[in-house]
Amino acid sequence: MRTALFVTCLNDTLFPRTGQAAVELLRRLGVEVEFPAAQSCCGQMHYNTGYRAETAKLARHFVEVFGDYDRIIVPSASCGGMPAEAYAIAAESVGDDGLLRDVRRIAPRVHELTSFLTDTLGVEEVGAYFPHRVTYHPTCHSLRASALGDRPYRLLRAVRGIDFVELPAQEECCGFGGTFSVKNGAVSGAMNGDKARHVRETGAHVLAAVDNSCLMNIGGRLAKDGHPVRTMHLVEILARTEKDGPLDGVPVTEGERVR
Amino acid sequence: MSKVFLDWPAFPTAAERATKDEQLRANVRRATHTIRAKRGALAAERPDWQDLRDSAAAVKDEVLRHLDTYLEQLETKVREAGGVVHWAQDAEEANRIVTGLVQETGETEIVKVKSMLTEEIGLDAALEQAGISARETDLAAAIVQLGDDLPSHVVVPALHRNRTEIRDIFRREMGRHGRPAPDDLGDDPEELAEAARLHMRDKFLRAKVAVSGANFMIAETGTLVIVESEGNGRMCLTLPETLISVVGIEKVLPTWRDLEIFLQLLARNATGERMAPYTSSWTGTTDGDGPRTFHLVLVDNGRTRALADPVGRQALRCIRCGACMNICPVYERTGGHAYGSVYPGPIGAILNPLLKGPDDTQTASLPYASTLCGACNEVCPVCIRFTDVLLKLRSDVAEGDAEVKHPAEKAALKAVAGVMRHNPLWNAAVKSAGRAGAVLPTDMNLPGPLHGWTDSRTIPEIPAQSFRTWWKRTEGGTR
Numbered sequence: 001m002r003t004a005l006f007v008t009c010l011n012d013t014l015f016p017r018t019g020q021a022a023v024e025l026l027r028r029l030g031v032e033v034e035f036p037a038a039q040s041c042c043g044q045m046h047y048n049t050g051y052r053a054e055t056a057k058l059a060r061h062f063v064e065v066f067g068d069y070d071r072i073i074v075p076s077a078s079c080g081g082m083p084a085e086a087y088a089i090a091a092e093s094v095g096d097d098g099l100l101r102d103v104r105r106i107a108p109r110v111h112e113l114t115s116f117l118t119d120t121l122g123v124e125e126v127g128a129y130f131p132h133r134v135t136y137h138p139t140c141h142s143l144r145a146s147a148l149g150d151r152p153y154r155l156l157r158a159v160r161g162i163d164f165v166e167l168p169a170q171e172e173c174c175g176f177g178g179t180f181s182v183k184n185g186a187v188s189g190a191m192n193g194d195k196a197r198h199v200r201e202t203g204a205h206v207l208a209a210v211d212n213s214c215l216m217n218i219g220g221r222l223a224k225d226g227h228p229v230r231t232m233h234l235v236e237i238l239a240r241t242e243k244d245g246p247l248d249g250v251p252v253t254e255g256e257r258v259r
Numbered sequence: 260m261s262k263v264f265l266d267w268p269a270f271p272t273a274a275e276r277a278t279k280d281e282q283l284r285a286n287v288r289r290a291t292h293t294i295r296a297k298r299g300a301l302a303a304e305r306p307d308w309q310d311l312r313d314s315a316a317a318v319k320d321e322v323l324r325h326l327d328t329y330l331e332q333l334e335t336k337v338r339e340a341g342g343v344v345h346w347a348q349d350a351e352e353a354n355r356i357v358t359g360l361v362q363e364t365g366e367t368e369i370v371k372v373k374s375m376l377t378e379e380i381g382l383d384a385a386l387e388q389a390g391i392s393a394r395e396t397d398l399a400a401a402i403v404q405l406g407d408d409l410p411s412h413v414v415v416p417a418l419h420r421n422r423t424e425i426r427d428i429f430r431r432e433m434g435r436h437g438r439p440a441p442d443d444l445g446d447d448p449e450e451l452a453e454a455a456r457l458h459m460r461d462k463f464l465r466a467k468v469a470v471s472g473a474n475f476m477i478a479e480t481g482t483l484v485i486v487e488s489e490g491n492g493r494m495c496l497t498l499p500e501t502l503i504s505v506v507g508i509e510k511v512l513p514t515w516r517d518l519e520i521f522l523q524l525l526a527r528n529a530t531g532e533r534m535a536p537y538t539s540s541w542t543g544t545t546d547g548d549g550p551r552t553f554h555l556v557l558v559d560n561g562r563t564r565a566l567a568d569p570v571g572r573q574a575l576r577c578i579r580c581g582a583c584m585n586i587c588p589v590y591e592r593t594g595g596h597a598y599g600s601v602y603p604g605p606i607g608a609i610l611n612p613l614l615k616g617p618d619d620t621q622t623a624s625l626p627y628a629s630t631l632c633g634a635c636n637e638v639c640p641v642c643i644r645f646t647d648v649l650l651k652l653r654s655d656v657a658e659g660d661a662e663v664k665h666p667a668e669k670a671a672l673k674a675v676a677g678v679m680r681h682n683p684l685w686n687a688a689v690k691s692a693g694r695a696g697a698v699l700p701t702d703m704n705l706p707g708p709l710h711g712w713t714d715s716r717t718i719p720e721i722p723a724q725s726f727r728t729w730w731k732r733t734e735g736g737t738r
Binding site: 011014016020024033035041045049053061093144172173178180182183184187189191192216217220221 | 274279592593629630632634636637650654655675680682686692702709715728736
């Protein structure tokens, strides 16, 4: 069985540690991934802005790069949702029946990382150690489109040393929305301001999610306002073990300080 | 002069202005959160909630598939019951018909039941031009009218006002249009309601003509149905001699059995009540009981245009409960006026482009007035997939028939996609991003349209080493 990592263009460029953590964690759980170097972008930004013909070209590229793999793992709910949710519509809009057939074949093999862990590998306790106060923002795509449900929470609660606190009004959008954050910067900023305030209310030192795009949004606001909350993809927490110890520069939870 | 949404700025501009109005933000936030919580509790009370939603969507789809048949059946039944049926293709024709019907009666002051369609077609302004004063009798609609304001919500048109603002409007304006408010009027809700009751009672007792909309029309008997909270609608429907109902063609239901589904959904989803306090129905005219003359004006005004869109047509299932705007995080920050239409929020973002065509910059900006978070999908009583329709309409704007195009954006995204499919170029692009990261400060202000990001956020640090570089250097972390 061949397993590929689709790291996503955003993670590749801006959040390489997420990809590295995914490789490490999966290796620890007995899954070796390959990284097809020709991969680039899922086309989500194009699709969500209305450019279906360009999306179809990137869908074709995705099929060419990943067509030979049995499993394609994606550390992003929104990018990971593209093959199942958008590619068929994009293929239909350009009238490409061949592409339509190909994307229907590949879509079921694409797994968002969290559900791959809980559903395919059947694990919750992944041997992680993270002695910090953490809160979790369920991104809209992971909450509503991918319907991850309590999977991320089960994984987080099983982490040793963690002090997990629920985020108030967590189901509310952070205001990112891809090009919305630029086209409607004022509204996006107002939504994000409320989200950042809720994060601060938890007293958490780390904010986790399964989409770095949303974390980049919330983290950008927290940083602009001068609040030192770290944003981390969930997999970066799950990849850390006792050997790594606590994160540098982040307060350690009380029980763990004594150890 | 009655206000209408005319020459409105595109959503980003209007919305930016709204986000800076702290009082507006507080009013909208308080109101939406209150209704949201009530709706949530009452929807959760029904174990068959999802079945009701599915059934409602199925009935509406059946109607939309055979709209011509049901409308002709309705027309026949209304005529048999003593009503007169008129057909209007657009707003102008509908306004002309209604104005003519009122003029025939010789009346110059009439009463109105709250109706979104008459707001949509700008009926009040058209009547005013003909020297006819149409007074709103729904409390919230009257607040909007007295304040020379525009509606900001389909169920609660004055949602953007708090009670102190309402007291000021009553004190200032009521006397100019009839019975004045007491000089010492306070902002207690009961006091405000009493002032409105006395002001309106005069009008009900004098009015010879009423104009209404309808929530539902039942084809099998030619019956119209209005659901409301205050009973003012029922006064309008029963006291005047002439009743003119102006209704969108998508409001028809096949049978009374179908109505049952919607009456269970509507009040719970709209106002968080188990049942609406007043549900009025009437069929044509009845001797010695209610209006002696009944006119039904059936209005298209873009509905067949929407029907022709295979994805967008589901928007015509809408029963105007307003739940999508109450749950919407964008609407919560902007209020309704930013959408430049009597239909704001998620339904406005899809319905306006479908009815009018996204051919002007304001209408074409509406499908982008959403983060695609999908909260509206979850609360819609007729299962409208807002996000699907928004995406479809965006593609109409970006690369379809819509006359508004964004050539610079298209060129940029096309160029990016080209690079992404070309491996050596993409590798080089990722690498150069890392080099740029070494010199770019994270707190810089980005130029051009990208300032929308840096106004309230830092830009992320670009790591010197991309994932692909790491993978190559360490052979996937094994070295």
